[in-house]
Amino acid sequence: MGWGDLGVFGEPNKETPNLDQMAADGMLFPDFYSANPLCSPSRAALLSGRLPIRNGFYSDNAHARNAYTPQDIVGGIPDEEILLPELLKKAGYINKIVGKWHLGHRAQYHPLKHGFDEWFGAPNCHFGPYDDKTTPNIPVYRNAEMAGRYYEDFKIEKNGESNLTQMYLQEALTFLQSQHSKDQPFFLYWAVDATHDPLYASKPFLGTSRRGLYGDVVRELDYTIGKILSTLISMGVANNTLVFFSSDNGAATYSKEAGGSNGPFLCGKETTFEGGMREPSIAWWPGHIKPRQVSHQVGSLMDLYTTLAELAGVDIPTDRQIDGISLVNTLLTNTEKERPLFYYRGNQLMAVRIGPYKAHLWTWTNSIEEFNKGVNFCPGEEIPGVTTHNQTDHSSQPLLFNINKDPGEKYPIRSTTAEYKQVIQNIMPVIKEHLSNLKPGKPQLNFCDPAVMNWAPPGCDKNGNRCLKAPPSNLKKCVWDH
Structure with missing residues (x-):
């Protein structure tokens, strides 16, 4: 999703009333960034508080190449990285991820092995459909086991119709209500991927935007954010819940009308120009963040690691470099702290x-x-x-x-x-x-092998045996064009 996709950031069709209201009720961050112009490294940085060059989510197979976690990737998030949900568990939080993980699809890299208690979503993006012979369809997980596959059990039609975002919304609402009924502190990482090509939206939103299918997707995403915020208000916990909205990288301008807008910024996804890494970001916390605030703090998704740890009362690791800074004072008093921001592409x-x-x-x-x-x-x-x-x-x-x-x-x-x-x-x-002072982590995105793809995920032998036979191993260096 791009910086210029929200009405509050100037999108002329003004089709994001809930996100615009979220900004009116909270704090807008026009100078907020991802840690990478591509999905997997950006998400690894968000959850570890560390640049991808440190947490290993890069490749040095070739100079300055973007890399991510397609189905044939061998690596994933290293065990030695201490992710945000692992910190929050120390303070008694129950943690759930809904949507795309993208930090490694092999079992040892799954969210439940790295601090999350619940998961509904997929390890990779919803690429497809495939024939299950040369490339398996991506599995969708319910916690530690697959519940089905995209395009088979979880439909995405050729016209872009799919109920996935509504399913992800219901997962979020059920989780929030369940934890509230137990008076249990919670962390929800709601990582929907509908604005990623191939685009999809549920039937009530198809054909409703002046922006075409991409606009339909953004309108549904806006609707779901409104539902989540209204649920927090109705449960009476809004004043005790910080909500932060952002994106993992800039809009994919190479997809043209299907790729979103980066507003006034140069280029987009895959590049380290502003359009590739400056993100549409909003913080909402009634009773703590004053309404209609605009912060020009130079922020990063990595700052959520440090900020949420401080708010939860847990210490961040001291045995490694943490690149995120705490934004607590910024959120509460709109102060700014100068800090350098580093733009990496691969190594x-x-x-x-x-x-x-x-x-x-x-x-x-x-x-x-x-x-x-x-x-x-x-x-x-x-x-x-x-x-x-x-x-x-x-x-x-x-x-x-x-x-x-x-x-x-x-x-x-x-x-x-x-x-x-x-x-x-x-x-x-x-x-x-x-x-x-840089100590690069061991690169996790160097090697690919078709044998490690989603042929037989955990739980594939249940509900009609959806396991597929893997081809022989053929380990080789991944080729990254970008």
């Missing part, structure tokens, strides 16, 4: 933001070969020397932008100016310190 630090300034050490959209085949990460936004189709090293003289004045990253500040010299003088020591 490469691509850019750094400090205050209003962003310095690009490397630029790259995608290869010219891929671009010539019609894959464009920056449609209509080609900027000479900035949206490069070769990996371009600017580290000796970074490209510098003031992204408050120039959110589209169109006008580099000339290196001969006093402004450039002063800002770079401040930024370069931050980069040097970060890289000198």
Whole structure:
């Protein structure tokens, strides 16, 4: 989902009344980011509070390549990472994930092995449909065992009709009501994926948006957020519940009308330009967050780790670098704290933001070969020397932008100016310190093998035996085009 997909961020059709009201009742974060321009590393960072280069959710098979967790990935979230639900369990929280996990689909990487008590959703994205011969359909899990597969038991029709989002909503509401009835503190990670291609929405929303199918999906997502918030209010626990809405990466501009909007920002998903990592973010906590607040705190999804740990009264690990900062003071008093923001693509630090300034050490959209085949990460936004189709090293003289004045990253500040010299003088020591202290984790996204795909997930032998025969192992290095 993109920064520009919400009415409150300027989407002209104004089809997100519930999210817009959530912002009116809470705090809007226009300067909030994911830790990566792609789904799996971003989610690993959110749950670990650590950059993907530290938690292992990257590949070094090739330089500066985005990597994620398709069906044939061998790796997943390492056991040594201490995820947010593991921290919250220490404070007595019951934790549930609804929707996409994407941190490894093999059994040892599943959510219930990493702090979650309940799960309804899938380990991978809803790609398909397949023939179950060369590629199995993705399983949907009920806790530790599969409950069926996408396109078979959990339908997504060719016209985009599916009840999945409504099912995910009901899972959320049932969980909230159940925990409330027990007076039990809860953490719900509601990770729906309907805005990811292939798009889907339930029948009441199909054809209702001025934006086409993508707009239908956003309208249903907005509706479900409204239902969750109203349920918290009706249960009388809204004043004791922090709700945070965001996205895992920017809109997929290469999908054109089916990919959403990143508003004024350059490019989108897969890139470390603003459109790839700046996210539509809202915090809601009646009685604690004053209504109609706008915070220009430079925030990251990794900050949720530190913030929620502090609010729950549990200590964060001290034996490792945690990249998230606490936003408690920001939420309660709208204060700002300056901090650097690091933009990674695979194993490469691509850019750094400090205050209003962003310095690009490397630029790259995608290869010219891929671009010539019609894959464009920056449609209509080609900027000479900035949206490069070769990996371009600017580290000796970074490209510098003031992204408050120039959110589209169109006008580099000339290196001969006093402004450039002063800002770079401040930024370069931050980069040097970060890289000198960096201890990369073992890359988890280097190896692929068709034998580890979702052929026979736990529980596949029940309800009619949905297990499939795996092919022989063929372990090899994954190829990441982007």
